Amino acid sequence: MATTEITRTIDARGMACPGPLMALIGAVREGTLGDVIEVISSDEGSKTDIPAWVQKARYELIEVVLEDGYARFIIGKTR
Amino acid sequence: MPDETVSLILFSGTDDKLQAASVLTVGAAAMERKVNIFLQYWALDSFRADRVLKDHGVAPEAGEAGLGAMRDQGKMHWSDLFRQAKDLGEVRIYACSDSMEMFHLTLEDLDPMVDGIWGVASFFSEADGAITFI
Numbered sequence: 223m224a225t226t227e228i229t230r231t232i233d234a235r236g237m238a239c240p241g242p243l244m245a246l247i248g249a250v251r252e253g254t255l256g257d258v259i260e261v262i263s264s265d266e267g268s269k270t271d272i273p274a275w276v277q278k279a280r281y282e283l284i285e286v287v288l289e290d291g292y293a294r295f296i297i298g299k300t301r
Numbered sequence: 302m303p304d305e306t307v308s309l310i311l312f313s314g315t316d317d318k319l320q321a322a323s324v325l326t327v328g329a330a331a332m333e334r335k336v337n338i339f340l341q342y343w344a345l346d347s348f349r350a351d352r353v354l355k356d357h358g359v360a361p362e363a364g365e366a367g368l369g370a371m372r373d374q375g376k377m378h379w380s381d382l383f384r385q386a387k388d389l390g391e392v393r394i395y396a397c398s399d400s401m402e403m404f405h406l407t408l409e410d411l412d413p414m415v416d417g418i419w420g421v422a423s424f425f426s427e428a429d430g431a432i433t434f435i
Contacts, residue, residue: 238376240327244385247331271328278332 226284226296229253231260235292239267243275250281250299257299258284264292272297305430306335312434314343316379317359317371322435323382330390339424340415341397344435346404348396350412353380384414395419 232249234242242263249259261272269286272295276283282298307329311322322338329336340348347357359368377385386392396411398420408418 236375238374240324240331240382241377243331244327247389275331 226258228260228296229257231262233262234268235262235264237263237265239265240271241265242268243271246272246295246297247275247279250279250297253299255299255301259297259299261295261297262292263295268295269293304332304334306337306428308337308339308424308428308430308432310339310341310424310432310434311344312341313360314345314347314357315359316357317363317367318435319344319347319357319379320371320376320382323379323386324376325433326386326392327382327389330386330392333390336386336390336392337424337427338392338394339397339419340394341400342403345396345400345406345411348394348412348415349406349410351410353412354378380412380414387414395424397421397424 230249230253232245234245237245242261242265246259246261253259263272273283273286276297280301282300284296284298287294309322309326311319326336326338346352359371363371383394393416394414396415396418398418401418408415
């Protein structure tokens, strides 16, 4: 975890549900194997929706960082 | 446990209900659930190609404040969310044949996101779980 290099950041703050999740899905689809995608979301629903989707779609949730008024999700495109 | 198909009957044609239904559909598609949508009455009317983007109003309980709150949220339009859901997963939208007759419509009158026309029995033949009526 010490040297996770983020390959793409999506700032989805201000987007209403399900906007941030849709932005993440789009980035994962466009990305290549090994990509590490960061999504920044201020939508409360993202806190449960993004982990649920990542698990369902069998990618890796590397980290969730709760900040003041938003959260950062780090996702690995592992397949 | 295999995931059940999500079966939605859209009856109301107001923008708030269509908005809520489109969010449910996108979420279900993202979670790899098959979604079948059946359009009846006023919902079908809102899917007419020349009426999709017009103002369809909101449910009476919304009131002035509710309408304002909905507009301020700045969500994508429900028609765009339904298109996104179709792009994301297995989402099919069918028009009720009976409502089509009531409005004297053909498939060409509807937005292209509508996949076809179904009788009620066809809808039930594809519905393998609970049905949600909106």
